[in-house]
Amino acid sequence: MAHINxxxxxxxxxxxxxxxxxxxxxxxELAEILLRDDNNTLSRGDRxxxxxxxxxxxxxxxxxxxxxxxxxxYMQCDMHFIDGIKQDFTAAAISDKMKSLLAIAAAVQKGxxxxxxxxxxxxxxxxxxxxxxxxxxxIAAAFCMFNRYVxxxxxxxxxxxQLYVNRAPQRAEEGYAGLDLYK
Amino acid sequence: xxxxxxxxxxxxxxxxxxxxKDSAQPIRELTQFLLRGPxxxxxxxxxxxxxxVSSGNECRFCTTAHTAAANMLLGxxxxxxxxxxxxxxxxxxDKMKALLVIAxxxxxxxxxxxxxxxxxxxxxxxxxxxxxxxxxIAALFCLYNRYVxxxxxxxxxDPQYYENLADRIVHHGYTRxxxxxxxxxxxxxx
Numbered sequence: 189m190a191h192i193n194x195x196x197x198x199x200x201x202x203x204x205x206x207x208x209x210x211x212x213x214x215x216x217e218l219a220e221i222l223l224r225d226d227n228n229t230l231s232r233g234d235r236x237x238x239x240x241x242x243x244x245x246x247x248x249x250x251x252x253x254x255x256x257x258x259x260x261x262y263m264q265c266d267m268h269f270i271d272g273i274k275q276d277f278t279a280a281a282i283s284d285k286m287k288s289l290l291a292i293a294a295a296v297q298k299g300x301x302x303x304x305x306x307x308x309x310x311x312x313x314x315x316x317x318x319x320x321x322x323x324x325x326x327i328a329a330a331f332c333m334f335n336r337y338v339x340x341x342x343x344x345x346x347x348x349x350q351l352y353v354n355r356a357p358q359r360a361e362e363g364y365a366g367l368d369l370y371k
Numbered sequence: 372x373x374x375x376x377x378x379x380x381x382x383x384x385x386x387x388x389x390x391x392k393d394s395a396q397p398i399r400e401l402t403q404f405l406l407r408g409p410x411x412x413x414x415x416x417x418x419x420x421x422x423x424v425s426s427g428n429e430c431r432f433c434t435t436a437h438t439a440a441a442n443m444l445l446g447x448x449x450x451x452x453x454x455x456x457x458x459x460x461x462x463x464x465d466k467m468k469a470l471l472v473i474a475x476x477x478x479x480x481x482x483x484x485x486x487x488x489x490x491x492x493x494x495x496x497x498x499x500x501x502x503x504x505x506x507x508i509a510a511l512f513c514l515y516n517r518y519v520x521x522x523x524x525x526x527x528x529d530p531q532y533y534e535n536l537a538d539r540i541v542h543h544g545y546t547r548x549x550x551x552x553x554x555x556x557x558x559x560x561x
Contacts, residue, residue, distance in 0.1 A: 191484065191486070191489040191502065192489075192499035192500075192502050192503055193499055204503060204507075207503065208500075208503060208504075208507075210404050210408065211401060211404060211405065211507055213397075213400075214397035214398070214400040214401035214404070215397070215401065217396070217397035217400075218394065218397040218398060218401070221393050221394050221397070222394060225393075246480065246481070247480075247482060248481065292521075295521070296517050296521045299428060299429070299516075299517065299520070300428070300430060300516055300517040300518070300519060300520025300521040300522075301429065301520050303374070303520070303521040303522070303523070305374070305523075308374045318375035318376055319375075319391075321374060321375055321522075322375050322387075322390060322391060322522065323391075323394075325517070325518060325521040325522055326387075326391075326394060326518055328517065328521070329513070329514040329515075329517035329518045329521060330514055332510075332513045332514060332517055333510040333511055333513055333514040334510075335481055336477050336480065336481040336506070336509065336510035336513055337481070337506060337507055337510045338481060339480070339481025339482050339484070340473075340476070340477045340481035340484045340506040340509070340510060341481075341484075341502075341503065341506055342484065342486075342489075
């Protein structure tokens with residue numbers, strides 16, 4: 189049971205979002221710009237993967253499964269592949285640039301000061317642009333907010349991971365902005 | 372030197388929000404609503420939540436800015452001085468202490484927020500919406516602190532910088548200045 193009476197029985201972040209629409213609107217707009225807007229040199233799959241990985245590091249079951257399923261959908265891979273990245277991205281079949289960005293995201297998860305000049309240099313050597321580094325840091329920071337919002341209010345998360353996979357195509361199609369929380 | 376190229380006259384968060392105005396817009400809107408919107412928590416109390424979280428995350432820019440804003444709104448420095456050192460003995464209401472404890476737990480992790488700290492806040496008279504907003508303000512500052520330090524933005528040391536910034540966020544708020552920030556080129560030299 190959630191820590192407060194949300195007046196709905198929606199899972200994960202959808203519960204507090206339906207409870208407080210005034211804050212749900214900018215939260216969803218932020219997710220839309222960072223994760224789904226196509227005016228970005230990082231693919232939607234890359235950006236969802238950063239979100240899923242940070243959520244995994246924060247041990248947020250709901251967010252890591254929602255965004256892991258989104259990454260899986262865009263990358264056209266299976267859950268096993270996403271789980272492998274979470275366990276050890278350095279050994280995964282992803283680009284060296286993505287590995288260097290995930291290393292930055294992991295540092296952000298620990299704290300802003302953990303992002304060292306060496307990590308940034310590594311990403312720049314892999315030809316990551318300033319905007320890509322900026323977006324990686326902001327996506328990772330945003331998930332440090334989303335994860336805390338979801339777990340800090342004690343929301344419930346469905347345990348069947350396939351449910352998240354099944355919902356991903358619809359979310360990819362409709363996006364985050366103007367999200368119908370009840371659908 | 373920040374890790375990415377930012378305008379040199381805009382330290383801390385301001386340069387980042389100007390670097391990518393489209394992602395800045397919802398962040399500004401969220402902050403304006405949470406810290407300045409209608410609430411049974413005063414603006415000073417909400418700034419204090421931001422200050423406690425930023426201090427716990429050791430983000431000097433955000434801590435100094437939001438402590439200055441809290442002081443300006445509360446009309447004194449004693450509350451923030453004491454609260455940043457020890458919530459339990461700070462000169463704030465029991466409800467506010469309980470909410471600051473929740474904020475400190477959120478800062479550690481969402482999972483650190485226990486039934487006990489929630490029950491303590493409710494027993495001290497905190498409403499569901501006050502608890503909701505405390506959790507989201509604390510979570511939002513976990514975003515800000517990581518954004519500001521994760522890109523190694525410039526942190527001014529001149530106290531006057533933070534007084535000017537506090538004056539802006541107290542009297543204007545968190546929305547983008549309609550005239551932009553070019554006028555700051557005259558006053559800030561890094």
